[in-house]
Amino acid sequence: MKKVNLLSLFILNLIFFSCGSNSGNKTSDFSLNFTASKTEYQLGETVEVAIKNLKNRQIDSVRFFLNENNLGTGTSGNMLKFQLKDEKLGNQVIKAMVFSEGEKDTLQLPVKIYNSTPPTVYTYKIVNTYPHDRTAYTQGLEFYRDTLYESTGQYGRSSLRKTNFETGEVLSKIDLADKYFGEGLSVLNDKIYQLTWNEGEGLIYDISTLAKEGSFKFNQSKEGWGLCNDGTRFYKSDGTEKIWILNGTTLAEETYIQPTTHRSISTQLNELEWVEGKIYANTYQKDGVAIINPENGAIEGLINFQGLRDQVTQHADLDVLNGIAYNPNTKKLYVTGKNWDKLFEVEIIKK
Structure with a gap:
């Protein structure tokens, strides 16, 4: 009986939307x-x-x-x-x-x-190397007042961490409930905002204690991938061609941009970082980071990090590049990856 009712409802909905697709x-x-x-x-x-x-x-x-x-x-x-x-x-x-x-x-x-012009291509130089917890499935990475905060993923292993980036020491850590898969992270107005992957929910924490204070819904997007902010608004990726722009107070998804080159529209943009007025975004399972204009979505630059993964200890759980952190006080850029045992300070060089 339940199958018959569902089929009838589907047919009625189909008729309704077909008739209502044009004004009048x-x-x-x-x-x-x-x-x-x-x-x-x-x-x-x-x-x-x-x-x-x-x-x-x-x-x-x-x-x-x-x-x-x-x-x-x-x-x-x-x-x-x-x-x-x-x-x-x-x-x-x-x-x-x-x-x-x-x-x-x-x-x-x-x-x-x-866009009217192709992206500028950059390469990199390793400036410094620091230890990083190789068990951390890095999803989000961000400096706030010279302290590095990190979100890690995987069901049953997700966490939020406050770390000493120079020593790799985890200063404090909370584990997420097993139902959550941790994703991107960003800090605004002394609060930490952490995305979850498929749960349609973001988590809010106190910056001092890491105590959970609340949560927010994703609204129009279905998944949580990367998160950053410009000091007023949040930018959120979800694996599609859209980077959502969220109200900094209500977390409502108000509009979006679509990262685009001179000939293609990009998807699978993962971890996000706000760097001097631009959005840096790595492409999932790739060695590249896109430099995006937040006003219109133009991909103005591409950083090729090929070979960086070879610089970390090779092991069975080693995964892809994922983790971009910019310290606005020192003007230094850092990158790492999922289950990498190193965090790299890098200098970006135009090719």
């Missing part, structure tokens, strides 16, 4: 199209779209939007031409509101927007 519950008499034979553009290029009147109806006016930004009413012939300047990159939507004979039709047209 009917097929539109208009379509929105690119005048050029392409759907992908770079910043600096000009985009031209036009309304096609399928049934020769009287069009009173048209308003065009790129996402929620008003582009104006277009020109004669119900066309719009505009140049891409500082728009957000990635998968975006051009929208047109057509007013005709007392009715309004809303049309949408997906567009991919890429």
Whole structure:
């Protein structure tokens, strides 16, 4: 009986959403199209779209939007031409509101927007090497007032740690409940915020005692990967093409950027770090770190850390690069990985 009820409910929902997919519950008499034979553009290029009147109806006016930004009413012939300047990159939507004979039709047209220049490529030099707990499945790493805080993962082994980065000593540590898989970590206003992976929940701690004070929900995103902040807002990755921008007080996911190069949109961005106005993000299971513009998502640089993993003790549980920490007081950058026995201070060098 339960299977029959579920099937009936699914059919009803399918009928409802099919009928309600267009404003006015009917097929539109208009379509929105690119005048050029392409759907992908770079910043600096000009985009031209036009309304096609399928049934020769009287069009009173048209308003065009790129996402929620008003582009104006277009020109004669119900066309719009505009140049891409500082728009957000990635998968975006051009929208047109057509007013005709007392009715309004809303049309949408997906567009991919890429950066205009390729990322600058960097390599690295090891400046100093410090000990690191090789049993730590590093997920989040961040300095706060010269102290290094670390989040580790794995069910039944996840933890939050306060460490002495120079000696590798764990100064204090709390273990997460077995139901949690620890992920990214960030500190703001004397509170530690730690993501969990599949539990749809973030955890909040007191910076002094590491005592848990509360939690927050993820809202629109389904997973927790990396976390950093700019002093006001949080930035959160979830394994998709989106880096969510969270309210620094309520933790609500208010908007997002999509990390994008001159020809592709990136996914699988993991640990995040705020470095002098940019987001540094490592790609899961890769040796690269992307340098991202937080305003529009442009990947402006790529750091190749190939070979760094070879510098740590090789053992059966050794895993990938994951862990970026920048000390704003000393202007020094540190990286490590999952179950690595070393933490590296590195200098980034343009190739």
